[in-house]
Amino acid sequence: MSPSSTGEAPRLATSASEDELMELLQTVRRELSLREEDPTGRWVEEAAADLRAGRLPGWYYPPARQGGGVAFGRIRGPRMWGHVHASDEERSRRLGLALLGGLAPEISSVSLGFTGLTVEAEQRLTASLLSRPGATLIERYAMERALRPEDTLAPSDPPQGLRRVPVRDVTIAALADLDWRAFRGTTDDLLVGGAAEEYARVITGLLSNGMGLFLDAASTTLVEPEPLRVVAGILTSEASSREAVFLDLMVDPERRQRGYARFLLRWSLRALRGLGYEKARLWVTAGNTEALRLYESEGFRRVAATAIYRWERPPGEPQPQRSR
Numbered sequence: 001m002s003p004s005s006t007g008e009a010p011r012l013a014t015s016a017s018e019d020e021l022m023e024l025l026q027t028v029r030r031e032l033s034l035r036e037e038d039p040t041g042r043w044v045e046e047a048a049a050d051l052r053a054g055r056l057p058g059w060y061y062p063p064a065r066q067g068g069g070v071a072f073g074r075i076r077g078p079r080m081w082g083h084v085h086a087s088d089e090e091r092s093r094r095l096g097l098a099l100l101g102g103l104a105p106e107i108s109s110v111s112l113g114f115t116g117l118t119v120e121a122e123q124r125l126t127a128s129l130l131s132r133p134g135a136t137l138i139e140r141y142a143m144e145r146a147l148r149p150e151d152t153l154a155p156s157d158p159p160q161g162l163r164r165v166p167v168r169d170v171t172i173a174a175l176a177d178l179d180w181r182a183f184r185g186t187t188d189d190l191l192v193g194g195a196a197e198e199y200a201r202v203i204t205g206l207l208s209n210g211m212g213l214f215l216d217a218a219s220t221t222l223v224e225p226e227p228l229r230v231v232a233g234i235l236t237s238e239a240s241s242r243e244a245v246f247l248d249l250m251v252d253p254e255r256r257q258r259g260y261a262r263f264l265l266r267w268s269l270r271a272l273r274g275l276g277y278e279k280a281r282l283w284v285t286a287g288n289t290e291a292l293r294l295y296e297s298e299g300f301r302r303v304a305a306t307a308i309y310r311w312e313r314p315p316g317e318p319q320p321q322r323s324r
Contacts, residue, residue, distance in 0.1 A: 010091075010098045013051040013058030013072065021048035023063045024070040028085045031115035047072065057082075059098040061091055069116070071095035078108040079193055085114070089121040096129060100311065111138075111191055112309040119305075126307050138187055138308040139286035143300040144279060151273040154266035159259060162222045164267075167233065168207070170221050174230045176200035182250040187287045190310060203235070206247050212237035215244060218271040222260055232260040234268050239281065244272050246282040249291070261291075265298055 013021065025044045050056040051072055057080075058072035069086025082099055086092040092114060100110065114122050126137055158164045167175070176199040183189045192198050207214055214237050221233035232255065235248040246268065251260050272280055282300065284291050 008061070010059040010061055010069070010071070010095050013056075013060050013070070014054045016052065016060050016062070018048060018052060020060065020062055020068070021051055021070070024060060024068055024085070027063075027067075028070065028083065028115060031085065057099060057102060059095050059102075061086065061095070069095050071099040073099060073110070073112075075104075075107065076193065076198070078106055080107050080110045082110060082112045083115070084112060085116045087116045089117060089125055092117060092121075092125050093128060096125070096309070100129075100132070108313045109190075110309075110311040112311070113306070114309070122307065126309055129309055132311060134312045134314045136310045136312075138191065138310050140283050140306050140308065141286060141292075141302045142281060142283055142304040142306075143295050144281045144303045145269075145298070145300040146279055147269060147273045147277055148299075149273075151266070151269045154270040155263070156267065156270065158222055159263055161224065162231070162260075163225055165221050165223045165230075166216065167219045167221055167235065168216065170223075170230055170233075172200050172204055172207075175203050175221070175233060178230050178233060178252060179203065179248065179250045181253055184253075187285050191285075191308060203248075206235055206237065209237070211247060212239055212245060215272075215275070217275060218244060218268045220264065220267065222264065231255045232264055234264040236268055236272070238277075242278045244275075244277045244280050246280060249282075261294055262298070265294070269298075 022044060025047055029044055047056065051058040056072050056074060058070065060071070061069040067087050069084075069088065069091040071082065071084040073080040073082030080103070084092050084096045084099065086095060096112065096114075099112070103110070114125065117125065129135060130137065173196075176196050179199040179202075180189075180196040183192070184194075192202060205211070214235075218236040219234060221230050223230050229252075231252040233248070233250050234246065237245050237247055239245045246265075249261055249264060269280060280300075281303075282295065284295060286292075
């Protein structure tokens with residue numbers, strides 16, 4: 001029987017065995033890999049150890065019971081980034097509610113992603129969670145484009161007055177500051193964490209192959225030489241031997257509408273074609289209409305959609321009791 005008929009509640013992840021958590025998290029990894037969002041390294045082993053030790057908040061259904069399910073989060077300061085995975089809609093709902101209901105009083109916001117469900121089931125689930133005060137949905141699109149022979153004809157010289165500088169010749173602090181300024185106050189900023197330090201953490205992870213092999217040859221920045229200022233950049237990684245992923249495209253908000261983003265995109269497509277890749281992919285939030293127009297005008301087409309459940313603690317809301 002399913003949990004919808006039995007009313008079975010999820011269990012605390014601290015009561016799971018190491019094998020159960022490893023099996024569940026490997027399933028999550030496979031799902032994320034299909035979306036080119038697979039974190040590399042030993043994150044499965046590390047997350048399993050942290051969940052068992054209680055260093056990460058988490059809930060689960062044993063994998064032996066209809067595939068099981070798992071919900072977990074990572075907390076930094078007052079924010080939590082979480083994930084729910086189950087192939088059963090009711091299990092996903094119960095896991096999500098357990099994770100949200102067990103929030104520590106100091107947590108002020110949650111970003112929650114889902115895998116394992118059909119598109120229709122995920123839409124029903126997120127719609128039901130929207131009844132919570134402070135809840136919104138952030139829709140994201142995956143876009144793809146085949147690399148073409150004509151991509152090699154894209155200009156390699158940077159726009160007038162700028163120098164093209166390799167990403168690793170720029171400090172992490174300068175890249176993070178540019179990224180923060182580029183997305184500050186936007187929906188994307190909510191997903192990263194709203195502070196330059198969070199952007200530095202993310203960029204450090206990307207450069208360390210945290211989201212696939214970082215492609216230095218297809219990543220670059222644009223710099224104004226006098227006074228020295230990083231004004232735009234693009235970060236790219238490998239998803240497979242045939243496909244690359246654009247991780248980040250950032251432009252100084254004071255330098256927009258000058259063609260910098262289009263130049264970087266075309267330059268990187270040219271580089272990827274030269275490196276032998278056949279396809280490029282990226283993710284973009286639905287609310288970033290300017291970026292959507294750029295990508296569509298350059299031949300990218302939407303191939304998938306997903307949603308991030310976002311919750312902000314309403315002002316004056318009573319503090320929840322912590323789960324025991």
